[in-house]
Each structure stands twice: as structure tokens, then as C-alpha cells.
Amino acid sequence: MSSSTVQHNISATQTGRSTAMGHFLRRLAPHIVLLFFTAIATLPIVLIVVNSFKNRSAIFGTPFAPPLPGSFSLEGYNTIVNQSDFGRYFGNSLFVTLVSMTLILLTGAMASFALSEYRFRGATLLGLYLALGIMIPIRLGTVSILYLIVGMNLANTLWALVVVYTAQGLPLTIFILSQFMRQVPSELKDAARIDGASEYRVFRLIVPLVRPAIATVAVFIMIPIWNDLWFPLILAPSEHTWTVTLGAQQFLGQFVSDWNAVLAALTLAIVPILVLYAIFSRQLIRGLTAGATK
């Protein structure tokens, strides 16, 4: 508190406006603006979550009040448990996200290692080829992807989503990871080689060293996979393969007039992601900036 006052005193005198009132306002102003935008960003979410725990009359009568003993109700969650299969949607989303991430990180790390470690003919060109996918949305090839998936007998399976998301996630992963792998000192690798380690062994030595980068990339590619509507809708629209996003979309469409159920379904889709976000936000933010500014 005191150090910030000193700072502000300095900047206030520098600009020649050091009245006590003026400098109090100058300190307050940023907070007013930030609080205003933070409220806009969070209140809609809070409103949905809070109202999902209320009975119907309270949702409409007092939407801004918290659930009270008189208005508390789990009606919406009951509807969901009885009439939908949210547990399975979660399972499907979890499977698709985890398997895709594993494949992206494993094959992406291997390719990044090769691109950053060896000099071979066409290495630059291959790097560029793999980077193409950063800017081109994979969705534009959807028609042919659907034919391909149908031809491989993968339509309406979770594996269809896994392979497409893996292809989608690889370009950025390789782009970021190869930059980090280049920074690993070559003495380390050479020492291992002198000790007789194979190239595969060297790779396994390097991976733990870029773990922070891998974690960053992981969080960063996870969100679009978990949240995607387009590919589940097109490649795996049958009910047993619904992901949370597609399941919520279908469920919300059907139960549009059952406000308790809709609010509860939205809450179930929101809360896990926000909990994960709260845990991983630092890594995610680092990933976002690393991916876009390099």
C-alpha cells in the first residue's frame, strides 16, 4: 500500500497534478474500468450457475437472488440425470481429448525433435509444410474428411474425432516444441551419444527437459478439442458418440422450455472447464503468448 502511494506520488508530481483528490481518482479510475469489464465477463456465467440451483418460480421471480432455503432446488439436475446421458458425454469428451492430446504430444514431440536436431535435405521445407496448418483451418477440408472417414469405416466412432483433432493440433505443437527443443544445449545430447545412447534414448532424455513447454502446449490445444461442435456434428452425430458440446447442444435444443434443465445442463458444461482453467490458467496464458508472438 505505502509503496504504491509513493509510486503514484511520483507520477502525479511529474505530470504536475498532485492534488489529493485528483490522485485518489487517478488510482481509482483503472479499477473502476477493470471492475466494469470483469463484471460483464463474469456476471452472465454466475447468473446461469446460481439460477441452476433454484426452483422455477425463483428463477423467473428473483433471477438476481442467490438460492435460499425457500428457493433451492435440484430439479434441473434431476431431469438431466433421468433424461440424458451426460455421464457418457463426459466420458466421450474425455476419451477424445485425452487420446488426441497423447497422440499430438507424442508424435509432435518426435517430429519436433527430428526437425530441431538433425540437418537433412528438405528439413526447412518440411518445417514449412507442417506449419501450413497453423493458418489454414482444417474445417475447410471437411467434405473430403467425411468421405475419408466413411471410407475407413470410422464414421460415428470417437476415433474419427481423434484422428482429425490430432491432425489439427500437430502444426502448432510442432512449431512451438521445435523452438523449445532447439534451446536444449547440445553438450547434453552429445554426452549421451558418447556414452553410447541411441538416438531414441537421446530423445527420451530431451523430452523431460522441455516439460514446461509440453504442458503449455497441452493446455493450449486441449480447449478447442473439448469445445468443438463442428466435427462431432459431422463425423460422429449418433447419440452414443456425443461429446459434451454436442450433447449439450442437442439436449438444450430439446429441453428449450424446461428452464431448470437448461440451466443445469449449462452449469454442468461450464463448471468442469472453469475448474480446469483455474488450475492451469498460468500455463495456458503462457502458451497463448508463446504461440502467437513467435
Place this chain on the structure above:
Amino acid sequence: MRQQRSRKPFPTHIVVFLLPAVAIYTIFMIWPLLDSLRLSLVGGSGAQAGQFVGLQNYHTLLTDPQWAPRFWGALRNNLIFFAIHMLVQNPIGLLLAVLLNARVLRGRAIYRTLLFAPTMLSVVIVGFIWQLILSPLWGVAGGMLKLVGLGGLYQPWLGLERTALPTLSLISVWQFVGIPMMLFLTALLAIPEELDEAARVDGAGAWRAFWSIKFPLILPTVGIVTVLTFVGNFNAFDLIYSVKGALAGPNFSTDLLGTLFYRTFFGFQLQAGNPPMGTTVAMMIFLIILAGVLLYLFVWQRRVLTYEL
């Protein structure tokens, strides 16, 4: 013998490292894109079905009275969608970044985390959240306006032809404003404090110091934010589909190129899907995105000076 041994063996390990990623990427991303390009040059219906027809599908899409209004309408809507993001999302993102970049600020991390939170959510969920909040049935939006004495302004914005697209654009802005905020913040954090201090000592106010010292330094990020907004906006689909369905009503007023692509490919109501025309729409989106990216790479990046800090 000796010479043979000193020749390098075939680098199997390089192939092993590269093959899985290159194969998956080529099969499921690059090949479908090329195959889509091929499909867009093939006839879709009637006698020409399956035959090479050159650019005829493109000609149909751009001029045929059945197709052209939808395409140009979606393109126009997409440009409005993009313009609203550029005029609202990115300036607010910049403002928030500047505020968060203040030397002394309590609660910086909390603000940053909360402001970025909506970006985490699925677009589908965001669409439904706002559908509920703006719904005249629930009356939350109307109630809030009444609270500040503007109750008369409330209208069912999502349902009106004139306001549906701007409303959906602002919902998208609400969700994604955290991205430009973070990118601008990173760029601002990289600027050494001495530069700012020097300007202040020379008598420049905060406003002046920002526009003449900091803003020129973050111009490269302005370019990145613009191109990311552009690519994201011309690829948008989920929000419109989840709020308005594939028909992008009322009366196609919220139709974007993404929903047009989906409708053309899959069909809707009585109209059957038309894969070759679908790929033609996709390739038009591709050309638009490519034009944007190339403009950025060859015009913006060449013109803008990047300072090593």
C-alpha cells in the same frame, strides 16, 4: 571396405521420428484440402455429376440467382461480423491490456484470469447463455436495463432481422476479448520501462506517451491480432448454428460463410446436400483467408518496423 563403413548409414531414426506426425497430418489435413479443391471442380448434379467442369461451380456460386444472393449475403455478413470485432473487441482488448500493464495494480492476476474466463467456454454454451439472458421470457436483460433507467431500450435483439447479427457479433466479442487483451499485454510487458519514463520526464502525459512511444512498438502485435481475428471470424460457425440453427435466421440475416458451407454441403429442410458446391464454398473461404494472410505477410509485415527491445 573401409570406405563403405565410413559412409553414413541411412538415417532410419529420422524417418521414425517424423513419419507418424507427417502421415497423420498429410492424410487428415493436407490431402482433404487438396481433394476438396478437386471436388470443387466437379459437377454436382444432373448430367454433369461427377465430371470435371472447371470453374463452373465458382461461376454458379458467384452469379446464379439461386446461389449468388446467399453467397454475397453471407460474405457481407461476415465482413460486418469482422468489422464489429475489429471496432469493439480489439480496442477493448487494448484498453484492458494497457490498464493491466500499469506499474502498480492490485489484483492484476485476478482481473486477468476473470477477464479471460469466457474464452475457455464452448461457443455453444456461450450462445445458450446469452440466448437465455437476452430472452424476453426470462427478462434479465430487460430488468437490468430498467435498473439503470433504460428499460425502454430493451428489444428481443436476437430475433430481429436488423439487430440479430450485431448482437451475435457482440456475444462473440464478449467471449473472445481476452485473446487480444493477452496478446497486447504480452507485447506491452516487453517494452522497457525506461522508454516510458524518458517520455514522461520530457513532459509527455500518459496519453501522449502511450500513442507516441508504446503504440508504435506494439504495431506488430496489432497485425497479429488483426490476422487472428480475420481467420477466426471467417471460420466461424458454432455460435450462429447453436443460436440460430443452420438457416441462420431471421431471413438469413445472420448467415456467415461457415453456416452457408454447412448448409450447402449437408442440405437443409427440403434442399438436398450438394458436396461439390459445398467444397466450392469452402474453397472460397480458403481464398479469402489466404488473401488476408498474404496481405498481412507481404504488406503489413514489410511496412511495419519491428524494434528489437
